[in-house]
Amino acid sequence: MTHTSKTFDLIESLRANGDDFCIxxxxxxxDLTSAKAGAKAVVTRDGEIHGFVGGGCVTGAVKKAALEAIRTGKPGVVRIRPKDQVKSPVDTDGSPLYKSSCPSGGTVEFFLEPMRTARKLVVCGCSPVAQALVSIAKTVGFNVILASLAKDHAEISGADHYLDGFGLEQLDIGPSDAIVISTQGKKDREALRAALCTSAGYVSMVGSRRKIDTLKNTLSGEGKISRERLADLHGPAGLDIGAVGPEEIALSIATEIVATLRRPDRLANDDQEAISC
Known part of the structure; x- marks a missing residue:
């Protein structure tokens, strides 16, 4: 089997498993370089490089740049030059520049193509707003997970996956994912605690401000969730668009999710350490 065949087989395997990676x-x-134009490698989200795109003096930069591309989801060109030629982290055309310590003094230009799975939206609860949000989120391209007691799952249709209870730690939720609590009095605190203990980039709760503030104070008193993380909570959920009824409320929430996850300053903080409770 050729190197190219192995690369494409790996790509298909990663896609089938729903793993993020970068080509x-x-x-x-x-000048002198060990890799030539057309060479390919696959960089997995845990930083493993499969394929040959240069020696050890460039692979560190390739790994760093590829992981950044996976994080942001943005494809683009990056260049690796001898360190004495790099005066700025960005080239004149806006492409990122990385330093190489290779004695050969060569320059290598890469195109990075991140392949990410659909962002997750976890909807906790089986309210009318939850049903409407599941439907809207599917059209936006989210991988929708409905988390509630198993006996209530039949009330909500259209989710990609169903989770019995609120054991969200098993879902591998990251900064590009979102969680909405719409439990309507059924294990509100348990669901909110579980959501805030993930690294989700967006967490919100449907309910009155008084109810949400009470829950936040209770969780703060437990001492397991930081004040900074509690401050991340969007509540009441959704942008203020004068929404009336479950469908419009769900639309306001979906809009807030997209606005929050697309915000440039949020992307700059995607490499935050995982939150633990």
Whole structure:
């Protein structure tokens, strides 16, 4: 089996497993380099490099740049040059620049193509707002997970996956994912605690401000969740668009989710350490 065949087989395997990864392709070289144009490698989200795109003096930069591309979801060109030629982290055309310590003094230009699975939206609860939000989120491209007691699952249709209870720690939730609590008095505190103990980039709760403030104070008193994390909670959920009825409320929530997850300053903090409770 050729190297190229192995690379494409790995890509298919990663896609089938729903894993995030990045394809790094050498598009141009200058002076002496061990990798040539057309060489490819796959970088997995845990930083493993499969394939050959250069020696050890460039693979560190490839790994760093590829993980950044996976984090942001943005494809683009990056260049690796001898360290004495790098005066800025960004080239004149806006492409990121990385330093190389290779004695050969070569320059390598890569195109990075991140492949990410759909962002997750976990909807906790089986309220009318929850049903409407599941429907809207599917059209936006979210992988929707409904978390509630198993006996209530039949009340909500259209989710991609169903979770019995609120054991959200098993879902591998990250900063590009969202969680909405719409439990209507059924294990509100348990669901909210579980949501805030994840690294989700967006967490909100449907309910009155008084109810949400009471729950936040209770969780704060437990001492397991930081004040900073409690302050991340959007509540009441949704942008103020004068929404009336479950469908409009769900629309306001979906809009707030997209606005929050697309915000540039949030992307800059995606490499935060995982939250633990």
């Amino acid at each position: 790094a392709t050498v598009v141009r070289t200058a």
